[in-house]
Amino acid sequence: MYPEDNLYSKDHEWILVQDNVGTIGITDYAQHELGDVVYVDLPEVGDTFDANEPLGSVESVKAVSEVFCPVGGEVIEVNSKLEESPELINESPHQKAWMVKIRLMNPEELKELLSAEEYEEYIQEQSSS
């Protein structure tokens, strides 16, 4: 369910890092909690974010959920398909519905994130509390 190559934040974002570029999206758990996604607000290429700063938002009929940048970086690409097809977030949160790619500013920050296994444990605790 949760790809092992990714790292995960406690705010339910995933990041896949290749050659100092991180691809970021929200997790399957997050899309499920949110329900039908009807709107996605993305940043612009060139925007920079610190770790844990909101980079955009994902909205369902009922709720707004901010998406936090798991590590600091500069946006180099956004998945503008999501603006036309926000339902991709529900259908394919870990693949088609990546939201942004960033160039990492401080790769050390990746150490703060969870592995797939740790994240799965974390969400199990969340669901049972």
Added chain:
Amino acid sequence: MENPAIKKTELNQIHRQLGARMVDFAGWDMPVQYAGPLQEHMAVRTRAGIFDVSHMGELEIKGPNGLQTLQKLTCNDINRLAISQCQYSALTTPKGTFVDDLLIYRLASDHFLLCVNASNQDKDYQWIRENALPNTEVIFRSDDFSQLAVQGPKALEILRPLTGINLAEMKYYWFARGRFAGVDAIVSRTGYTGEDGFEIYCAPDKTEGVWTQIMESGRSFGLEPAGLAARNTLRLEAKLMLYGNDIDETTTVLEADLGWICKLQKGNFIGRDELIKQRDSGVSRLLVGFEMIDRGIARDHYPVELNGQKVGIVTSGSPAPFLKKNIGLTYLPISSKNMGTEINVLIREKTVKAKVVPTPFYRRVPSV
């Protein structure tokens, strides 16, 4: 953590078995969604949905002065309400603002049932008792009724086999008392979705059987259980008021653009003097509908700006699943109420353009 004080309707287990997500709403553990608000919303617009609305409050008024008490306490005209008819109205404060909005059922010449908001039922009961004329009996009946709403173009066909009441002949905003799904019930052709449909009141211990029979009858019509989230988007598309958001004790009936329930010529009632003054001098603000021009969803309480000045808040705002637009309601200065007026909604510190549009946003095409 489960709150031990939270109230549960008779259908709590059924909702959970259906996989509903539950929320605390006005002290009740209520289903906010089952399959999801988009699907439920579309089911009601195109087929039918069933809602457990047992949290709604019921008050009974009777006695020789029952009618005069309601004439004094509400702004609509009870003399225009026939036996077996329902009337949308408001309990008004001396300022012409809302104690609550409500539905009045005339059971007999001097006997009425009031359906009020769950969050206001205790306040309403106190208010009515304090202001009732002598020889009026005011009875708190919320614990004696469950309420189900079946809404959508297929509602009539789904419910017709379950009762001897002639539902097909029942006009909009009329009701009948009789047997429904084998139990005593009040069935009215009313609702809070902008769609044709019915609301069914019965004894709480009979609710499960009634729900089950409706669900069975509805299966071949694509009936779906629907939760509070869909109820909210449906009522907003139809511009039906939500107490606490669009109307409250600070907004007058005329400001809320509900002049049609405000019968100033009927004789005295609480708030009438203020409402007459307001009518004569003109309201200074009016509840209007808007739709977003730019990308963005206006949500409840987001600030609204006009020409760079903050003029109010979004009282209700949401995506409109059937219309596929993002819509909302807000009070605007009367000089800006005209269709097409551009406003800005502040969405997380960004100003996003919207414009005033005619309401209701959605109006069903009558089938007959």
